[in-house]
Amino acid sequence: MLTPRSNIKRSSLRDQALAAIREGLISGQLEPGGIYSAPGLAAELGVSATPVRDAMLTLVHQGLIEAVRNRGFRVVTLSAADRLDIVQLRVLLEIPAMEELTGSPQVKDHYAEFSAVAADIVTAARHGDLIGYLDADRHFHLGLLDLLGNRRLVTVVGDLRGQTSLYGLRKLCARGGLTASAEEHLPILDALMGGDSHVTTQLMHKHLEHLTSD
Template sequence: MSTALRRVSLREQALDVLRQALVSGEIKPGDIYSAAALAERLGVSNSPVREAMLTLVHEGLMEAVPNRGFRVVPLSDADLDEIYRLRLMLEVPAMVQLAERGIADDRERLTALAEDIEKAAADRDVIRFLEADRAFHLELLGLLGNGRLVSIVANLRDQTRLYGLKALAAQNMLGSSAAEHRRLLAAIDAGDAQEVDRLARAHLEHTRREWAGTL
């Protein structure tokens, strides 16, 4: 976790980094992590990191181990399948709805986010790739004006495990995944609801079946 912390709230910065490290498998299920050790790696004081880890406990993503630290809550294949099906039910119809209403006013900003994903893929930077991917999808959903939808999907994304991304990055294969975002955005912008449905489903299927490898 070498990501630099640059925003105003150290707690929020630490939380962002920890979320992506958890999703990518850099923070591994079964291992116990102390706030002090992680704070030292991030170059900040213990307090914001401990607050961030307590937030993850509250969200059910980590659990406190008395007198020792924090541990990632493990997820089974059945858990990941449930998350995948819920994301299909929520995100695919939302993307179709966006295609029907249009995104002309937000096209430039969303294109820039898609480019961020592609740059991270080209650099084989898994953590930055995940951060950009998260921003892209949540920004898209946010255009519908349903804050609860964004919050629920954000939580589901944080429960996803994408351990296979490390192997894809090592093989310089993140680019094909990154390109899916630009194609999805183009289909939404064109108002092609059928193509949006197909691309959104395929993207989520890759997330579950190809990227969620084992540690």
């Protein structure tokens, strides 16, 4: 059952419906393999079906759900092969980008900002705040990529992250590894700051391996 959004303003119905559905996906209220209709979710949220349908189409684009004709939308279940494919793509895109950022003035200029975000990730992990963890984690990784000024790269990696983030969080929580994963962010940032591309690459490989571990 999704949390009703009684205070949703008309101008932001789609965005807040998207946030509510995303929370349902992260918390597991909307289960992998489950099929949900826009009118049904809209009734739970107390809003009309149109903004909910628009929000769900956004999630289709991000690869988190898929349209099922005449039934609604199914929450995507990733196979081990799917996860491996996505992680391989992320390795091909993110690690060279991190190498390019290593020792760059942009990282030095934004070190305090990303250091604070890394601390937020750890705090969220220790409190079991999955939504806070996911938001801060996304800010950290996509924010660093954004320093390169390549918006297409940020968009593509953001979509790939969206497809694996829910699975990765659940698996990390089940293994009790969420805090350990959270604590990897500051060393990555310090390697970038220190200009050590070899260490940066090693740390990023280790960080991405969480997504393929069972």
